[in-house]
Amino acid sequence: MTDPRSISPLDLETPDQTFLDANELVINMGPQHPATHGVLRVILRLDGEKVLGLECVIGYLHRGVEKIAENRTYTMFNPYVDRMDYVAAVSNGLGYCEAVEKLLSVEAPPRAQFIRVILTELNRIASHQLWLGTHALDIGAITPLFYTFRDREEILKIFEKYCGARLTTHAFRIGGLQYEAYDGFEQDVRNFVSFVKPKIDEYEELLTTNRIWLERTKGVGVISGKDCIALGVTGPVLRASGVKWDIRKALPYANYRNFDFEIPTGENGDTYDRYLVRMVEMRQSLRIIEQAVEGIPEGPIMAKVPKVMKPPVGEVYHSIEAPKGELGYFIVSDGSTQPYRVRVRPPSFVNLQALDVMCRGQLVADVIAVIGTLDIVLGEVDR
Amino acid sequence: MPDETKSAPTPPPEGDKKPAADQPAVPGGVKSAPSGSVQAETKTIPSQPSPPSDTSSPPKPAAAAPTPPAAKSAAPAAAGHPAPAKPAGPVPLPWDSPLVAKLKRSYGSGIDALTHLGQNYMVVDRSLIPELLQLLRDDEQFDYCVDITAVHYPKREKQFDIVWVLYSFARNERIRVKTQIAENESLPSSVPIWATANWLEREVYDMFGIKFDGHPDLKRILLPDGWKGFPLRKDYGILQQDNEWVQINLGIESGQ
Numbered sequence: 001m002t003d004p005r006s007i008s009p010l011d012l013e014t015p016d017q018t019f020l021d022a023n024e025l026v027i028n029m030g031p032q033h034p035a036t037h038g039v040l041r042v043i044l045r046l047d048g049e050k051v052l053g054l055e056c057v058i059g060y061l062h063r064g065v066e067k068i069a070e071n072r073t074y075t076m077f078n079p080y081v082d083r084m085d086y087v088a089a090v091s092n093g094l095g096y097c098e099a100v101e102k103l104l105s106v107e108a109p110p111r112a113q114f115i116r117v118i119l120t121e122l123n124r125i126a127s128h129q130l131w132l133g134t135h136a137l138d139i140g141a142i143t144p145l146f147y148t149f150r151d152r153e154e155i156l157k158i159f160e161k162y163c164g165a166r167l168t169t170h171a172f173r174i175g176g177l178q179y180e181a182y183d184g185f186e187q188d189v190r191n192f193v194s195f196v197k198p199k200i201d202e203y204e205e206l207l208t209t210n211r212i213w214l215e216r217t218k219g220v221g222v223i224s225g226k227d228c229i230a231l232g233v234t235g236p237v238l239r240a241s242g243v244k245w246d247i248r249k250a251l252p253y254a255n256y257r258n259f260d261f262e263i264p265t266g267e268n269g270d271t272y273d274r275y276l277v278r279m280v281e282m283r284q285s286l287r288i289i290e291q292a293v294e295g296i297p298e299g300p301i302m303a304k305v306p307k308v309m310k311p312p313v314g315e316v317y318h319s320i321e322a323p324k325g326e327l328g329y330f331i332v333s334d335g336s337t338q339p340y341r342v343r344v345r346p347p348s349f350v351n352l353q354a355l356d357v358m359c360r361g362q363l364v365a366d367v368i369a370v371i372g373t374l375d376i377v378l379g380e381v382d383r
Numbered sequence: 384m385p386d387e388t389k390s391a392p393t394p395p396p397e398g399d400k401k402p403a404a405d406q407p408a409v410p411g412g413v414k415s416a417p418s419g420s421v422q423a424e425t426k427t428i429p430s431q432p433s434p435p436s437d438t439s440s441p442p443k444p445a446a447a448a449p450t451p452p453a454a455k456s457a458a459p460a461a462a463g464h465p466a467p468a469k470p471a472g473p474v475p476l477p478w479d480s481p482l483v484a485k486l487k488r489s490y491g492s493g494i495d496a497l498t499h500l501g502q503n504y505m506v507v508d509r510s511l512i513p514e515l516l517q518l519l520r521d522d523e524q525f526d527y528c529v530d531i532t533a534v535h536y537p538k539r540e541k542q543f544d545i546v547w548v549l550y551s552f553a554r555n556e557r558i559r560v561k562t563q564i565a566e567n568e569s570l571p572s573s574v575p576i577w578a579t580a581n582w583l584e585r586e587v588y589d590m591f592g593i594k595f596d597g598h599p600d601l602k603r604i605l606l607p608d609g610w611k612g613f614p615l616r617k618d619y620g621i622l623q624q625d626n627e628w629v630q631i632n633l634g635i636e637s638g639q
Contacts, residue, residue, distance in 0.1 A: 059604060059605035059607070062606065064621075066590075066615060067615060067621055070621075071621045103500070105500070230577060231578050232527060232528055232578075232579030232583075243552070245552060251555070314475070315499070316499075316502060317502060317530075317548050330532060343530070343532040343546075345529060345530040345532075345548070349582065349586075350583070353578075353579060353582045383605075
């Protein structure tokens with residue numbers, strides 16, 4: 001039997017050659033499985049405990065978002081994007097609004113930009129907290145889940161006070177914001193920052209040097225930077241493999257170029273490094289929020305956009321650094337009130353493709369860890 | 384019914400339109416002019432020839448004038464929606480760069496390089512397709528294939544636009560490559576060039592029915608195997624579904 005580690009991960013011919021060898025076992029995992037974070041089905045090919053390869057079956061949550069977009073006006077489609085990556089709805093909204101703004105050649109006013117950045121970074125922390133809690137739970141550490149959900153609640157409270165919704169926020173509008181920041185918004189954000197800083201230390205205390213955590217994550221699900229690029233993997237996964245690339249820095253959008261922050265990278269591209277990268281990202285997000293909340297200018301929060309939006313004929317691709325990676329919108333306008341085509345480039349979908357490469361040669365139990373570390377949201381994978 | 388939304392948001396006649404642009408800046412606090420304390424002030428609105436916000440602020444001249452001539456020329460054959468009369472937005476301009484000059488030297492007229500809204504793209508001849516993409520990756524360092532997607536224009540002779548969004552880490556540059564194919568034409572797969580193309584091409588196949596030759600495993604990805612029809616084609620209605628599949632596999636009468 002060939003050692004699965006010797007199979008080049010990107011060699012697309014190999015899997016079928018070894019398929020159904022006498023020692024092989026094909027096991028179905030999901031779609032109803034607590035550790036697949038939704039309805040993901042994975043068909044595993046095993047040699048004993050060892051994974052020889054796997055195939056993902058997706059689409060259980062497909063709602064045809066792109067088709068819906070073609071039958072809605074630009075404004076009407078805005079809330080739908082929240083339902084893709086529903087744990088980072090604010091990021092989805094930011095990407096969509098900015099893409100349409102680009103088509104319209106308008107820019108949100110500075111005050112709106114600052115509030116947008118604050119909410120988006122808060123959402124990044126919330127998304128990473130949810131990831132950490134569930135990922136640790138999958139691996140067997142139950143406590144972090146309670147800690148992260150307790151603290152994430154504070155972010156959701158700010159969202160709720162700001163726009164009335166906690167999860168699918170629909171926080172932004174094309175051209176800026178609908179709602180002015182409520183009285184005491186800045187203070188709430190400042191309080192949150194000082195509240196959550198020691199909490200992140202707390203998570204790290206539980207995990208970073210925990211022997212079980214190290215055993216379960218170090219050297220698990222390794223992927224090289226080169227493979228990441230070939231597979232289009234972005235976000236923390238790419239950075240943990242040593243590629244220092246973040247769209248907030250590389251192709252800045254919103255007003256990120258005004259803020260000072262670092263891009264964390266890892267060295268080994270394993271589950272542990274991805275964990276560390278996300279922990280640093282949370283702290284860096286807090287840094288951005290601290291700077292932004294002190295600099296919110298006065299002024300309007302809505303740019304001049306026509307009530308009936310008819311972007312001029314053309315097409316635009318705009319992408320942002322969502323908590324999970326590059327979230328892109330490719331929008332084609334035919335000059336009418338409805339988009340002619342909206343394509344969403346979902347980070348979860350593309351990242352999930354790397355699952356096969358990352359799991360080969362690992363143990364079955366590690367598949368759970370790797371699914372967790374990829375941080376996928378099936379609502380976004382299937383759209 | 385969702386289909387009717389097409390006509391629902393009918394815009395008011397242009398002439399009567401009040402400057403709709405003055406969307407209330409939302410109550411709450413006195414709004415002075417933006418104070419100068421902000422770094423973001425340095426940002427300027429992109430100076431496009433005629434930003435669409437102009438559409439509404441001086442409405443009368445716009446309504447009086449007949450269809451502006453430039454609006455049509457830039458329009459792809461708009462299917463479905465009739466092209467509304469309105470001032471032209473920014474139009475694509477030629478994109479000049481060493482990369483384009485180099486490619487034009489080797490491929491000549493097969494490449495039309497344009498820039499629009501600050502984004503560069505090239506419309507290339509279908510026959511150049513695997514070769515040009517390979518060259519972009521190998522020689523020009525476009526090593527990251529961001530996305531592959533398609534757009535359907537049923538009224539055009541070549542019905543589909545296929546779009547590759549490419550990014551180069553070394554150059555920090557993003558471009559789009561576009562080509563057109565007819566309904567029954569297929570394209571060479573770019574999986575050998577970028578491994579990520581695997582699922583992206585499967586999705587294009589799933590939604591548009593475009594075949595990619597040489598793809599290792601071209602089958603549906605989001606819709607179930609055995610589904611009939613390709614939903615993102617324009618002739619596939621939003622309420623349409625494969626009723627037969629639903630009856631057989633889910634054992635329910637379609638509620639639609």
